[in-house]
Amino acid sequence: MSRIHPTAIIEQGAEIGEDVEIGPYAVVGAHVTIGARTTIGSHSVIEGHTTLGVDNRIGHYASVGGRPQDMKYQGEPTRLEIGDRNTIREFTTIHTGTVQDAGVTTLGDDNWIMAYVHIGHDCRVGSHAILSSNAQMAGHVVIGDWAIVGGMSGVHQFVRIGEHSMLGGASALVQDIPPFVIAAGNKAEPHGVNVEGLRRRGFSPDAISALRTAYRLLYKNGLSLEDAKAQLRELAAAGGDGDAAVKTLVDFIEASQRGIIR
Known part of the structure; x- marks a missing residue:
């Protein structure tokens, strides 16, 4: 049985799975689907054409499924698709896609998204990735499985971060990081293979x-x-x-x- 706080606003049309918990003053839009055993923190907003899988944890004040920060966006019903068992912490922002790309922003499974992270429109995040606090992804960024993005880092639009790679904190990334490589700096440069990982x-x-x-x-x-x-x-x-x-x-x-x- 789901536990929905009486102050939460659930718009008509939203689909809520079994054993979902929705905290005080949270808002869930009409085109949102939330999978079983997912927790939505207080004051969070889940909007747009957004689908969340099972066992996700959304922190307080998160904004998930918002309109793209793209001046070409004209209200098209683009999407956000989030897999299973993701942790998305406080004040994170994740936007839907645009029709100039595939029209969808995606997150896989088992990702750890820390506080104040921004994932822009049309990003594709794999599974088991870690995005540390205040990491900022511009639009169309691709992040491979098991990649790590350090806190306070900025990633340019259309950049790809390869699987099992690591970007150090407070870095500025304007080109692709190959898989398995450690990078850091402003602008980010290679610093060896991610051997320990x-x-x-x-x-x-x-x-x-x-x-x-x-x-x-x-x-x-x-x-x-x-x-x-x-x-x-x-x-x-x-x-x-x-x-x-x-x-x-x-x-x-x-x-x-x-x-x-x-």
């Missing part, structure tokens, strides 16, 4: 060694980007335990539109 997630020593070799080819050997990519392709086909990880790195670089940090 990979160990914690079960990557083998051979896979980590292959990624360290890949990092040297990309950043330490004085190669042009095209020459580095050619050698990375050879490394990805070497037949070792790290082939899949290196291939992920190569595929990401080749798909980059804004270029990778150098």
Whole structure:
């Protein structure tokens, strides 16, 4: 049985799952679907065409599903889709998509979104990501699984943050971070492979060694980007335990539109 505080406003048409808890003075819009066992903190606003999966935790004063901060937006019924078991803390803002992109902003599962984070329109956040307090994502940002974005960091629109990568606190990111790479600074620069994170997630020593070799080819050997990519392709086909990880790195670089940090 859901527990909805009598001061909460639930607009007609909203769909509320089983065992949902909605705190005092929260507002849930008419086009919102909230999955089972989700908690909505006091004074939060869940609006727009927004879907939340099960077991999510929304902190007090969060604003989820608001209109895009895009001057081209003309009221189209764009969407926000949030998966399961996400923690979204106090004063976070997450906006719906725009028709100039796919029309949807997405979050996967098991993400940890700390206080005052902003996730702009058309962002795509994978699963198991951590966005630290006051991290700010402009529109169209893509964040891979298990990535970490440090507090007080700003991420330029259309930038991609690769899986298992880490952006240090108070950084300014204007180009893509390849998977598995640590970056920091204003403007953010590469600072090695996220070795500790990979160990914690079960990557083998051979896979980590292959990624360290890949990092040297990309950043330490004085190669042009095209020459580095050619050698990375050879490394990805070497037949070792790290082939899949290196291939992920190569595929990401080749798909980059804004270029990778150098």
